[in-house]
Amino acid sequence: MAGVRTTCPYCGVGCGVVAQADGRIAGDRDHPANFGRLCSKGAALGRTLGHEGRLTTPRLHGTAIGWDAALDHAAARFAETIAAHGPDSVAFYVSGQFLTEDYYVANKLMKGFIGSANIDTNSRLCMASTVAGHVRAFGEDVVPGLYADWEQADLVVLVGSNTAWCHPVLYQRLVAARAERGTRIVVLDPRRTATSEAADLHLPLAADSDVALFNFLLAHLAAEGQLDQAWLARHASGAEAALAAAGPADLDATAAICGIDPEALLTFADWFARTGRVLTVFSQGVNQSAIGTDKVNAILNCHLATGRIGRPGMGPFSVTGQPNAMGGREVGGLANQLAAHMRFDDADQRAALRNFWRAPRLPARPGLKAVELFEAMLDGRVRAVWIAATNPAASMPRAGRVRAALEACPFVVAADCWETDTTRRAHLVLPAAGWGEKDGTVTNSERRISRQRRFRDPPGEARADWWMFAALGRRMGWADAFAWPNAAAVFREHAALSGTQNDGRRLFDISGLAGLSDEEFDRLAPTLWPAPAGTAGERLFAAGGFATPDGRARLVPTPWRGAPAGEGPTLLPNPAPLPNLTVLLNTGRVRDQWHTMTRTGRIAALLAHVAEPRIAVNPADAAAIGLAEEGLAQVQTAHGAIILRTELRHAQRRGEIFAPMHWSDDFLSEGPVARLVRAHADPHSGQPALKSTPARLAPVAAGLHGLLLTQAAIAVPPPWHWVRQTLEAGHAHRLAWLGRAPRADALADLAARLLPAGEGLEWLEMTDPARHVLRLAALRDGVLEACLFLAADPAAVPEIAVMAPSLGERVDRALLLAGRPASAADDEGPRICACFGVGLKAVRHAVVTERLASVAQIGARLRAGTNCGSCLPELAQVLRDLGAGGASDGDASAGPPPAAGVPALATSA
Numbered sequence: 001m002a003g004v005r006t007t008c009p010y011c012g013v014g015c016g017v018v019a020q021a022d023g024r025i026a027g028d029r030d031h032p033a034n035f036g037r038l039c040s041k042g043a044a045l046g047r048t049l050g051h052e053g054r055l056t057t058p059r060l061h062g063t064a065i066g067w068d069a070a071l072d073h074a075a076a077r078f079a080e081t082i083a084a085h086g087p088d089s090v091a092f093y094v095s096g097q098f099l100t101e102d103y104y105v106a107n108k109l110m111k112g113f114i115g116s117a118n119i120d121t122n123s124r125l126c127m128a129s130t131v132a133g134h135v136r137a138f139g140e141d142v143v144p145g146l147y148a149d150w151e152q153a154d155l156v157v158l159v160g161s162n163t164a165w166c167h168p169v170l171y172q173r174l175v176a177a178r179a180e181r182g183t184r185i186v187v188l189d190p191r192r193t194a195t196s197e198a199a200d201l202h203l204p205l206a207a208d209s210d211v212a213l214f215n216f217l218l219a220h221l222a223a224e225g226q227l228d229q230a231w232l233a234r235h236a237s238g239a240e241a242a243l244a245a246a247g248p249a250d251l252d253a254t255a256a257i258c259g260i261d262p263e264a265l266l267t268f269a270d271w272f273a274r275t276g277r278v279l280t281v282f283s284q285g286v287n288q289s290a291i292g293t294d295k296v297n298a299i300l301n302c303h304l305a306t307g308r309i310g311r312p313g314m315g316p317f318s319v320t321g322q323p324n325a326m327g328g329r330e331v332g333g334l335a336n337q338l339a340a341h342m343r344f345d346d347a348d349q350r351a352a353l354r355n356f357w358r359a360p361r362l363p364a365r366p367g368l369k370a371v372e373l374f375e376a377m378l379d380g381r382v383r384a385v386w387i388a389a390t391n392p393a394a395s396m397p398r399a400g401r402v403r404a405a406l407e408a409c410p411f412v413v414a415a416d417c418w419e420t421d422t423t424r425r426a427h428l429v430l431p432a433a434g435w436g437e438k439d440g441t442v443t444n445s446e447r448r449i450s451r452q453r454r455f456r457d458p459p460g461e462a463r464a465d466w467w468m469f470a471a472l473g474r475r476m477g478w479a480d481a482f483a484w485p486n487a488a489a490v491f492r493e494h495a496a497l498s499g500t501q502n503d504g505r506r507l508f509d510i511s512g513l514a515g516l517s518d519e520e521f522d523r524l525a526p527t528l529w530p531a532p533a534g535t536a537g538e539r540l541f542a543a544g545g546f547a548t549p550d551g552r553a554r555l556v557p558t559p560w561r562g563a564p565a566g567e568g569p570t571l572l573p574n575p576a577p578l579p580n581l582t583v584l585l586n587t588g589r590v591r592d593q594w595h596t597m598t599r600t601g602r603i604a605a606l607l608a609h610v611a612e613p614r615i616a617v618n619p620a621d622a623a624a625i626g627l628a629e630e631g632l633a634q635v636q637t638a639h640g641a642i643i644l645r646t647e648l649r650h651a652q653r654r655g656e657i658f659a660p661m662h663w664s665d666d667f668l669s670e671g672p673v674a675r676l677v678r679a680h681a682d683p684h685s686g687q688p689a690l691k692s693t694p695a696r697l698a699p700v701a702a703g704l705h706g707l708l709l710t711q712a713a714i715a716v717p718p719p720w721h722w723v724r725q726t727l728e729a730g731h732a733h734r735l736a737w738l739g740r741a742p743r744a745d746a747l748a749d750l751a752a753r754l755l756p757a758g759e760g761l762e763w764l765e766m767t768d769p770a771r772h773v774l775r776l777a778a779l780r781d782g783v784l785e786a787c788l789f790l791a792a793d794p795a796a797v798p799e800i801a802v803m804a805p806s807l808g809e810r811v812d813r814a815l816l817l818a819g820r821p822a823s824a825a826d827d828e829g830p831r832i833c834a835c836f837g838v839g840l841k842a843v844r845h846a847v848v849t850e851r852l853a854s855v856a857q858i859g860a861r862l863r864a865g866t867n868c869g870s871c872l873p874e875l876a877q878v879l880r881d882l883g884a885g886g887a888s889d890g891d892a893s894a895g896p897p898p899a900a901g902v903p904a905l906a907t908s909a
């Protein structure tokens with residue numbers, strides 16, 4: 001269809017999208033990242049375009065003001081603070097959601113003109129360890145390979161990456177290639193996830209044991225004579241030291257450290273040794289660790305030692321979580337980087353940058369990294385901060401401490417599209433233009449620069465972030481340096497800088513794009529870097545050419561020193577005399593949500609897959625403390641406590657639990673799980689260890705359970721524990737009254753505090769005091785406006801999915817009060833297929849009654865899995881659970897290799 005070609009704003013795959021102003025979305029068949037595919041999040045982008053709830057005007061202390069007044073105020077407060085306390089007393093905290101142009105302008109202002117390096121980004125939480133590892137090994141932060149390598153490899157090793165859920169389109173490209181060429185897939189992950197569905201081998205290694213595993217692999221490769229000595233002699237240094245640090249290839253000792261089967265480890269090592277085309281993909285499970293940089297280098301060592309890098313189907317491959325983490329790295333968005341991959345520790349590069357910008361001052365040393373930055377706000381070293389396109393009050397580790405830092409800081413600016421946990425704590429709130437409303441570029445995980453194009457107007461007075469920072473710079477006295485008329489002009493300057501005093505010393509060079517006219521920028525096709533004049537990017541490093549003084553890569557010794565203990569084994573006192581267990585808390589993503597849900601949490605279809613955050617617990621651990629499936633449990637760390645419902649998973653290692661990171665104050669009564677997470681950081685990268693916080697797990701008793709559906713948003717009063725779910729026609733709150741049940745005659749009062757009052761409502765009521773049951777419904781002209789189900793027995797409370805279709809509809813009163821669906825079609829259970837709205841119960845019913853035996857047959861019958869493909873692993877699991885496509889071990893994220901007949905992914909319509 002005709003429309004505007006742009007790029008998906010979610011993950012680092014960077015899929016091309018064709019968008020219509022009316023919100024219709026399709027995958028771009030010509031974009032080399034996705035060739036028309038979109039995952040469930042990308043396919044739902046059109047539903048995020050509504051202006052409801054958007055910030056539309058600047059607000060100072062809650063009062064609307066104009067842009068001039070807002071920016072004058074911000075400039076004055078920043079200037080005053082710098083005059084009184086120096087340039088390091090101010091900071092910017094920005095985002096991998098930024099376009100490269102936003103990043104470039106913010107970085108230029110802070111580092112070149114304010115004269116501090118205190119600009120960091122939420123990408124610090126995502127891939128800073130990869131940046132540090134790349135720089136140590138390659139001399140520069142460079143991803144050597146291309147997405148095509150995923151389809152050309154014979155062995156793909158996925159490390160710490162639930163690719164099926166977090167980078168779905170790349171995963172589907174891999175699965176499709178596997179169907180054609182029989183690619184072997186190995187998953188290294190403490191959890192058995194949806195990604196493991198396609199794996200030939202899953203090694204459930206213990207948290208943070210990756211370094212030991214890859215050191216063993218390096219030693220095994222040497223013992224098997226698989227090192228490429230000729231390549232090493234020409235292109236790399238440090239092999240002997242790395243091998244010495246790796247130690248002997250001790251299979252049993254390594255298997256014991258990793259907590260895995262020695263035979264399985266040996267199988268993996270042999271496959272790696274005997275396969276030329278091997279691609280090692282790594283992500284947050286590697287990066288988000290106190291030893292993340294060593295993990296990265298341990299992986300890179302194996303590829304460098306075998307010369308398997310930069311050729312088709314082989315190499316190490318970092319995938320970024322955010323859409324423009326790569327672009328941020330290119331312009332120096334991290335506090336320890338300069339723009340255009342220039343380095344703080346190179347005086348010539350600092351001088352080149354200062355001259356190019358005509359910068360009055362340029363710091364000689366790195367600034368505060370994310371965790372340090374919020375600590376500095378708390379202790380008064382940073383006294384003015386500008387936070388943009390990110391929600392650290394919900395996403396940073398020790399989020400409670402970050403909230404205290406925001407409240408302690410004398411001046412906080414927050415620019416965003418919607419109100420967030422962070423904007424609520426800002427003095428000055430600025431309305432930002434969002435996806436589809438501004439122009440610029442992003443770079444995806446394979447170094448491909450793509451355009452994000454504007455195809456609709458922003459609401460009210462919302463503006464692009466680069467525009468805000470440029471306006472701030474002009475007001476602070478640097479009018480000439482911040483005078484760009486549009487994003488194209490910013491990009492041209494960024495491209496020209498990349499070629500300045502470069503001479504091939506820095507691989508990031510896009511100076512060939514510096515002369516684009518506005519029209520050419522508008523038409524810019526997806527472009528790989530490096531792109532100096534007359535060239536186009538490709539794979540890198542097959543023949544050396546590393547960005548080190550001698551052009552050789554460095555193998556970095558990564559001795560195994562044990563899993564890092566770090567901060568925080570001390571837990572809060574246990575308030576409940578209940579059995580409890582000490583565990584490691586791992587956090588991460590679910591398939592259909594994004595970050596702190598400011599965008600995806602508004603879309604009912606995306607909450608129908610995973611409707612509430614659950615803690616995954618191994619059944620044996622759960623049995624040890626009396627935790628039941630769907631029971632409530634308290635997770636407590638040194639930093640706080642949270643209550644979540646459980647899901648028992650054999651796929652979860654014993655002693656480790658997993659909780660989703662997304663649910664924020666708007667969706668969960670205790671707020672985000674990030675409040676619990678420790679901030680212990682990798683010493684090289686500053687990336688915090690978000691996946692291994694010591695925690696205590698204990699069951700929690702609830703005396704009363706409930707379900708509340710309302711058309712209008714409401715605030716549930718304490719002491720209810722609640723989880724909110726967005727519905728097509730309103731909101732659902734799943735409720736639990738912690739502790740003893742209130743007296744039966746008190747239920748009516750409790751209900752009155754939950755349900756909306758209103759004139760002209762017809763009330764239906766059903767009670768059963770003996771069972772603490774109360775059911776109330778409010779109708780207007782026969783249409784359901786609100787309903788509440790309370791009961792001591794959770795089984796007497798209907799599921800949200802069963803009742804949600806009745807909200808805003810004419811209802812059968814008897815069925816409603818019975819807590820039954822208005823029609824059989826409304827009782828589908830969790831929504832597996834977000835694209836076509838197919839529920840779990842419908843899939844199971846069709847498999848059983850129609851004897852379906854493959855995901856292809858399910859797709860032909862129900863359409864599930866035939867669009868974005870994000871649900872294919874779950875469909876395969878249903879078949880196994882029902883014995884229709886293989887064996888079953890009875891849990892939704894575990895199982896042997898995949899069901900036969902996984903279809904090639906269909907492109908979106």
Ligand code: SF4
Nearest residue numbers: 008010011015039042
């Ligand atoms: Fe967007 Fe999904 Fe593509 Fe990621 S994989 S860029 S979320 S469509």
